[in-house]
Amino acid sequence: MTNKNKLQIGVYVAGVDLALGPIMVASVGVDSNFFRRYGMLIKSQDERHITLMQKHLTHLNVNHINPEGLKRMPILDLIPNAVIGSLNTFKDFWMHDIKLQLWNSDKEDCEIRLLQQLPLNLRNLNLGRSINIGINNWQFEINNKSKVIQLAATVANHYLTKELQDIRNVYGDFGTGQVTDQKTMDFLENNKDCPHIRRLV
Numbered sequence: 001m002t003n004k005n006k007l008q009i010g011v012y013v014a015g016v017d018l019a020l021g022p023i024m025v026a027s028v029g030v031d032s033n034f035f036r037r038y039g040m041l042i043k044s045q046d047e048r049h050i051t052l053m054q055k056h057l058t059h060l061n062v063n064h065i066n067p068e069g070l071k072r073m074p075i076l077d078l079i080p081n082a083v084i085g086s087l088n089t090f091k092d093f094w095m096h097d098i099k100l101q102l103w104n105s106d107k108e109d110c111e112i113r114l115l116q117q118l119p120l121n122l123r124n125l126n127l128g129r130s131i132n133i134g135i136n137n138w139q140f141e142i143n144n145k146s147k148v149i150q151l152a153a154t155v156a157n158h159y160l161t162k163e164l165q166d167i168r169n170v171y172g173d174f175g176t177g178q179v180t181d182q183k184t185m186d187f188l189e190n191n192k193d194c195p196h197i198r199r200l201v
Contacts, residue, residue, distance in 0.1 A: 007031060007058055007096040010148030011087065013079055013103040014156035018177040019184055020197045021164050022064045023079065026156035027086040028148065029059035029096070035147050042151045050158050053151070061089040062159050070198040079103050080113040099139050099146050101153070167196050 007029040014024045035042070038056060041049045054060060063086040065078050083100070087093040102110050164177060171194060175183030188197055 007090070008034075008148045009059075009087070009090065009093065009096050009098045010146065010150075010152035011083055011098065011100040012149055012152035012156045013083070013101060014153065014160045015177075016075060016079070016103050017179075018198075019179050019188060020067065020174065020177055020194070021160070021167060022066050023070070023075070023082070024156040024160045024163075025063040025065070025079070025082045025086045026152045026159070027059075027061045027063075027083075027089070028057055028152045028155055029090055030148060030151070031058055034058075039147060042147055042154055045154065045158060045161070050154065054155070059090055060155065061086045062155065067196050067198045076104060076109070076113065080110075080117040083114060084117040097139075099149050101149050171196075 008031075009027060009029045011025065011027050014026070015021060016023060034056065038053050041053055044050070063082045065075075065082050069078055087098070090096065100110075100114075104110060168174065171187075171191060173183070174187035174191075175181040177184055179185065191197070
């Protein structure tokens with residue numbers, strides 16, 4: 001694949017630290033001109049700006065991990081599968097420049113878990129244990145400074161916010177959704193049958 005055809009792909013996982021609602025995995029693909037035209041909008045949560053940006057993305061995929069799935073399996077087992085599933089909607093995704101936001105503080109653990117979820121034909125290429133070593137085009141980020149990850153974060157948080165608002169419209173205000181929020185904890189205690197509550201470990 002030539003550099004001219006190579007995309008910048010950003011992957012962001014939103015909602016990992018919440019006690020209810022889905023986790024959103026957003027993958028966005030852009031060409032080299034995207035940020036020159038729309039770079040000033042990438043952090044905006046304005047519906048009009050997000051609609052405009054989405055129209056001009058080369059590729060977009062948003063993968064949901066619903067609360068029911070989070071009750072059955074640990075988050076750290078589900079996220080890598082969802083990330084690869086989202087990336088797999090790109091043609092030959094492993095050939096592009098990919099930046100991924102860490103979904104847990106252990107970078108090596110993220111790399112290993114993600115590598116284990118790669119399609120068999122890629123794993124059989126002897127890529128090595130580390131994504132950074134095995135696939136030179138892939139890069140994990142801790143501080144999310146790159147524009148393409150910020151763009152993916154905007155998209156993921158936009159869809160997560162809409163999902164959480166739908167829950168509020170039915171069940172009322174539950175605070176931030178964080179386990180450190182007393183209002184959220186009170187909601188969990190008083191609404192144990194709510195299908196949007198995750199398994200708390």
